[in-house]
Amino acid sequence: MKYFFIVLLAAATLGCAPKVDYRAEIASKEWRLVEIKQGENGVKIDRAKLADEGFANAFIVVFENDRLAGAGTANRFFASYAIETDAINISTVASTRAAPIKEPKALKEREFFSLLRNAAQWRLNAGKLELSTKNAGGGAATLVFEGV
Numbered sequence: 001m002k003y004f005f006i007v008l009l010a011a012a013t014l015g016c017a018p019k020v021d022y023r024a025e026i027a028s029k030e031w032r033l034v035e036i037k038q039g040e041n042g043v044k045i046d047r048a049k050l051a052d053e054g055f056a057n058a059f060i061v062v063f064e065n066d067r068l069a070g071a072g073t074a075n076r077f078f079a080s081y082a083i084e085t086d087a088i089n090i091s092t093v094a095s096t097r098a099a100p101i102k103e104p105k106a107l108k109e110r111e112f113f114s115l116l117r118n119a120a121q122w123r124l125n126a127g128k129l130e131l132s133t134k135n136a137g138g139g140a141a142t143l144v145f146e147g148v
Contacts (some may be wrong), residue, residue, distance in 0.1 A: 022083045026063045026122070031070075031129050031145035033059035036107065036115070038141045043106050055104055059112055061145060068116075072109035074100035079116070088122040088131065111136065115143055 036043045050058055061070040068090065069078040077095035081088060093113040103109060114136060121132040129145040 022085065023063060023065070025124060026083075026129055028064065029062070030148040031061045031063075032148055033061075033107075033112070033143060034128070034146045035144035036141060037144065038135060038139060045106055050104055050106075053102075053104055058104065058109075059107065061116070072112055073103050074098040075109060077113060083122065086121050086123060088119050090116055090119050093117050115141060119143070 032047060034045050034047065036045070045059065047056075050056060055073055057071050058073045059071070061068055063081070066080055066082065067078055068081050069076070071077070072095060075095040075098050077093050079093045080091045083089075093116055095113065100109060115133045116131070118135075119131040119133040123130050123132075127147065129147065131143040131145075133141050133143060135141045
C-alpha cells in the first residue's frame with residue numbers, strides 16, 4: 001500500500017510539472033540574418049551593404065505563437081513551426097510570388113527559404129539566434145540572426 005501512494009504521488013507530480021514555453025525566448029523580436037556558416041566556410045551578411053543594394057529589410061524572421069513570418073528579398077513569407085528544448089521544426093515556407101528583379105550576391109531568396117525549412121535545431125548564443133540546418137547539397141549549415 002505504501003508503494004501505491006509513492007507511485008500515485010510521483011505520477012501527480014510529473015503530471016503537474018509546468019510546461020516550458022521555449023517560444024518565449026525568441027518570440028516578439030525581429031531577427032535579422034547576419035551570417036551563414038557552412039563547414040569551414042562562412043558568409044557574413046553585411047547589413048549595411050544589403051541596405052545600399054536596396055535590401056534593408058531582407059532576410060528577416062519574426063516568431064509569433066506557432067507561426068513565423070518575415071521577408072526574403074522580394075517576397076514576404078510565413079510558415080508554422082514547433083519548438084522544444086533545442087529542436088525546431090519549420091513547415092514548408094509559403095511566400096508571395098513576386099519575381100525578384102535582382103538579388104543580393106551573398107544569398108538567394110529561395111536558398112534562404114530552403115535553409116529555414118531544413119532547420120532542425122536552435123539555440124541562443126551570446127544573444128544571437130542560431131538555427132542548425134542543411135543546405136541544398138545536404139551539408140550542415142547554421143543561420144545566425146541578430147535580434148532587433
